[in-house]
Amino acid sequence: MADAATFVFDFDSTLVRIETLEALADLALAGCPDAASIRTQIGRLTDQAMAGELDFGEALRRRLALLPLTREHVATLAARILDEGTPSVRRNLAFFRDNPGRIVIVSGGFREIIAPVAERLGVSPDRVLCNDLTYDASGRVTGVDGTNPLSRAGGKAEAIRGLNLTGPIVMIGDGWTDAEVKLAGAADRFYAFTEVVRREPVVAAADAEVASMDELLHAEGLTGRWSYPRSRMKILLLENVHPAAVERLEDAGYTVDTVKGALDEDELIARIRGVHVLGVRSKTQVSARVLDAADRLMAVAAFCIGTNQIDLAAAADRGVAVFNAPYSNTRSVVELAVGVMIALMRDVTDKSAAMHRGEWNKSATGSRELRGKTLGIVGYGAIGSQLSVLAESLGMRVVFHDLTERLALGNARRLPSLDVLLAESDVVSLHVDGRVENTAIIGAAQLARMKEGALLLNLSRGHIVDVGALSQALGSGRIGGAAVDVFPEEPATNADPFDSPLRGLKNVILTPHIGGSTEEAQEAIGEFAADRLLAYLNRGDTTFCVNLPNVQLAEVSGAHRILHIHRNQPGVLADLNRALAAAGLNILGQHLKTDERTGYVITDVDRDYDPQALDGLKTVAGTLRFRLLY
Numbered sequence: 001m002a003d004a005a006t007f008v009f010d011f012d013s014t015l016v017r018i019e020t021l022e023a024l025a026d027l028a029l030a031g032c033p034d035a036a037s038i039r040t041q042i043g044r045l046t047d048q049a050m051a052g053e054l055d056f057g058e059a060l061r062r063r064l065a066l067l068p069l070t071r072e073h074v075a076t077l078a079a080r081i082l083d084e085g086t087p088s089v090r091r092n093l094a095f096f097r098d099n100p101g102r103i104v105i106v107s108g109g110f111r112e113i114i115a116p117v118a119e120r121l122g123v124s125p126d127r128v129l130c131n132d133l134t135y136d137a138s139g140r141v142t143g144v145d146g147t148n149p150l151s152r153a154g155g156k157a158e159a160i161r162g163l164n165l166t167g168p169i170v171m172i173g174d175g176w177t178d179a180e181v182k183l184a185g186a187a188d189r190f191y192a193f194t195e196v197v198r199r200e201p202v203v204a205a206a207d208a209e210v211a212s213m214d215e216l217l218h219a220e221g222l223t224g225r226w227s228y229p230r231s232r233m234k235i236l237l238l239e240n241v242h243p244a245a246v247e248r249l250e251d252a253g254y255t256v257d258t259v260k261g262a263l264d265e266d267e268l269i270a271r272i273r274g275v276h277v278l279g280v281r282s283k284t285q286v287s288a289r290v291l292d293a294a295d296r297l298m299a300v301a302a303f304c305i306g307t308n309q310i311d312l313a314a315a316a317d318r319g320v321a322v323f324n325a326p327y328s329n330t331r332s333v334v335e336l337a338v339g340v341m342i343a344l345m346r347d348v349t350d351k352s353a354a355m356h357r358g359e360w361n362k363s364a365t366g367s368r369e370l371r372g373k374t375l376g377i378v379g380y381g382a383i384g385s386q387l388s389v390l391a392e393s394l395g396m397r398v399v400f401h402d403l404t405e406r407l408a409l410g411n412a413r414r415l416p417s418l419d420v421l422l423a424e425s426d427v428v429s430l431h432v433d434g435r436v437e438n439t440a441i442i443g444a445a446q447l448a449r450m451k452e453g454a455l456l457l458n459l460s461r462g463h464i465v466d467v468g469a470l471s472q473a474l475g476s477g478r479i480g481g482a483a484v485d486v487f488p489e490e491p492a493t494n495a496d497p498f499d500s501p502l503r504g505l506k507n508v509i510l511t512p513h514i515g516g517s518t519e520e521a522q523e524a525i526g527e528f529a530a531d532r533l534l535a536y537l538n539r540g541d542t543t544f545c546v547n548l549p550n551v552q553l554a555e556v557s558g559a560h561r562i563l564h565i566h567r568n569q570p571g572v573l574a575d576l577n578r579a580l581a582a583a584g585l586n587i588l589g590q591h592l593k594t595d596e597r598t599g600y601v602i603t604d605v606d607r608d609y610d611p612q613a614l615d616g617l618k619t620v621a622g623t624l625r626f627r628l629l630y
């Protein structure tokens with residue numbers, strides 16, 4: 001049988017996330033007046049050596065000579081080096097511990113610092129190839145043992161050859177001295193390790209780049225901490241999603257790309273290949289065509305409330321989960337609704353504009369208080385019901401109409417129809433969802449049923465109101481004023497022009513879809529939607545998913561999790577369990593949830609199985625998507 005590969009790891013910026021010599025410099029130079037300039041010189045020498053521009057031995061000697069380094073400094077760093085482990089190395093300790101005979105550490109660094117890490121990883125001392133510091137009688141570092149090949153240029157290849165290893169040798173490191181090992185013929189493969197630092201010449205000289213231990217293990221066909229390296233999973237976030245989301249997703253190990261504005265259908269089709277998760281807000285249309293062009297897509301997140309811009313059924317039919325952030329901007333919309341109601345009642349925006357033109361027009365005519373007026377809320381969901389509470393606290397009478405049974409809060413009264421509501425209300429505020437059936441539910445006929453001079457607010461979706469009819473009703477004075485935040489056609493970015501029949505009309509407040517655009521709401525949405533995505537990607541949890549059955553799941557522990565999304569048709573669970581049995585998988589736990597369209601089965605199985613056996617599960621009739629998770 002062929003010998004298994006030996007994995008030779010560099011130390012600095014590979015097994016640990018620091019450059020040892022720079023950390024030692026920080027200790028040795030504490031309180032030294034020239035510290036900044038010495039540190040700069042050391043950093044430059046390190047970079048030159050790592051990029052292959054300066055002989056390694058020469059760079060090492062020069063750097064040590066610059067430092068007042070003592071045995072005590074070295075001991076201090078050695079005592080805390082275990083805290084400096086590279087994140088992906090720390091989560092893959094099992095790989096090191098399970099393969100003690102297959103790991104070598106090779107480094108131009110120093111034995112005292114490397115030894116504690118080698119011990120933690122289970123690498124025996126004779127497989128740790130590194131430099132030995134020399135000290136004078138007072139304990140000051142004088143240099144390194146010059147007989148050790150690692151103190152010289154090309155030393156890594158020489159030291160590795162000295163081990164007389166059999167079988168393929170895989171070198172992993174971030175620096176030029178690591179690339180040289182393969183170039184010198186002492187390794188069969190070289191991976192540029194870029195989790196901590198990415199050096200272009202090193203990547204160019206490598207067989208492949210790996211941004212984490214997970215990617216390395218995946219590339220070598222080995223089992224790592226995760227079933228799939230997260231850094232290989234691409235998340236594309238459009239429409240200026242809040243940085244809190246980017247941070248959360250990147251911290252979890254995923255690769256995130258961002259785009260400031262929305263993309264149109266063709267632009268999105270051109271960008272969607274290779275994307276595992278797409279994040280949008282209200283403007284980007286995620287159509288069936290887009291979903292067809294997506295070859296890797298697992299999930300879409302609407303970093304907002306509305307999901308009418310996403311073809312939810314088409315996504316479900318492709319096993320793509322869709323999430324949103326249903327409550328994170330509710331309060332912001334409600335506050336804007338209250339604000340514009342008061343502004344309309346007092347004609348604030350027209351009066352303010354006149355003042356800016358130098359006109360003073362002090363008058364009470366047509367200005368009214370909110371107190372005692374009737375607010376008619378159409379759509380008594382999250383926003384409508386919260387507006388109801390605030391409006392009552394301002395002294396308004398509240399009536400509402402909703403298609404579904406909703407609990408009336410406070411003294412709010414449910415009305416049997418939209419028409420009754422329109423006839424009773426001094427202010428009508430629209431808070432229905434953006435389903436297609438709600439297109440133009442407020443048109444000429446409905447506006448005609450409203451009280452003479454009543455006000456209309458639309459902070460829900462643009463297509464809900466026939467804006468041509470509204471513009472006429474406002475122009476004739478039939479409607480006393482309107483506040484409109486959403487439009488049938490909205491510009492994709494701030495650089496694009498805006499037009500509407502509502503422009504230039506008296507007592508009409510137009511806002512650029514900013515109902516949910518507060519700092520608080522955007523941050524809360526970023527965090528909420530990112531957390532929903534992470535729960536789905538990392539454990540298969542579909543809580544708050546808007547197009548697949550919701551299943552709340554704990555972290556996978558001590559098992560492998562098989563996620564199976566299928567068309568809801570008879571016999572799928574039985575077929576799946578037959579396939580699991582045929583594959584010899586031992587089921588530890590199983591959940592099934594269905595809706596009228598789709599089924600979702602989660603099966604936790606014993607880890608001890610032949611991975612090839614899983615192929616049979618993908619062929620179960622009705623399968624839309626299959627994923628293994630651990």
Ligand SMILES: NC(=O)c1ccc[n+]([C@@H]2O[C@H](COP(=O)([O-])OP(=O)(O)OC[C@H]3O[C@@H](n4cnc5c(N)ncnc54)[C@H](O)[C@@H]3O)[C@@H](O)[C@H]2O)c1
Nearest residue numbers: 305306379381382383402403431432433434459460515516
């Ligand atoms: N302007 C903004 O920036 C902004 C911000 C957030 C949400 N929104 C929009 O606000 C709307 C409401 O959001 P939400 O979180 O309250 O949604 P929600 O789903 O909680 O509530 C919507 C309610 O409308 C009801 N409804 C639907 N169609 C109806 C109809 N024809 N007649 C009567 N009732 C109907 C539903 O039964 C539901 O109770 C959505 O359209 C959302 O996209 C806009």
Ligand SMILES: O=C(O)[C@H](O)COP(=O)(O)O
Nearest residue numbers: 281282283304305306516
């Ligand atoms: O659905 C929403 O939450 C609002 O319409 C806000 O959309 P936005 O994130 O595009 O501002």
